[in-house]
Amino acid sequence: MISISIPLKADSDDTVFERVGGDDFLNVTLKYSLKTDKRDIPDGTFSTSLGEIKYYDAKNITYVGLYGHKDYFIIWKTDPNRYDWVDRNEQVNQYVSCYLIDGVEGKCFVEYSYEYDAVYGVMLSTATDNYTEAEFIYNILGLNPAGFDLSYDTVQYGGVGYSSAPSSHYHTVVPDRYTLSRVDPGAYYDHYEYGDNYDIDDYLESEGFD
Incomplete structure (x- = not known):
């Protein structure tokens, strides 16, 4: 009897969910996907549109999609002293958004x-699914468009991304939750998405916030 191996694939209700660094500051959510492996990997470097980006103490997560296609992403959390673009004196969250190059x-x-005084990172392979920057940041990472502007618009030419990225190396986001809640409650409400709570809406409007 001939044994036929059926390719592993995800079901429509499967979801891959990973907390970067083990806490809830930054999460990765891939719907219609099934995790097949998670392992520690050595420190390394990506060549990106903003130059080389290093990752430390990282984990590689592989998964399959609805049609059995395989892909992976890498997550890490590390000391901010390892990145020269981090400016602790500004006392705000800072981020870079870029795409990989060199094939x-x-x-x-x-x-x-x-x-948290830490750097969190995610590299998502797009060898199978060509996610846009907006899909990556707003859908997969679940970040709020009110606090995270897109850094570039990519157009694919033969698998090479061309960027219209601004010249600044990093982009400030919002202050920490404690500071933001006191200096701009309206922005705090919008950024952390409390939902349709009309009591909070009425209070903020009575205090002069839109």
Whole structure:
């Protein structure tokens, strides 16, 4: 009897969910995907549109999609002293958003958390699914468009991304939650998405916030 191996694939209700660094500051959510492996990997470097980005104490997560296609992403959390673009004196969260170059297809997002005093990173391979920057940041990472502007618009030419990225090396996001809640409650409400709570809406409007 001939044994036929059926390719592993995800079901429509499967989801890959990973907390970067083990806490809830930055999460990765891939719907319609099934995790097949998670392992520690050695420190390394990506060549990106903003130059080389290093990752430390990272984990590689592989998964399959609805049709059995395989892909992976890498996550890490590390000391901010390892990145020269982090400016602790500004006391705000800071991030870079870029894409991989040199024949490697992928999107990369790295953020310094002022609250946790740590750098969180995600590199998502796009060899199978060509996610846009907006899909990566807003859908997969679940970040709020009110606090995270897109850094570039990519157009694919033969698998090479061309960027219209601004010249600044990093982009400030919002202050830590404690500071933001006191200096701009309206922005705090919008950024951390409390939902349709009309009591909070009425209070903020009575205090002069939109």
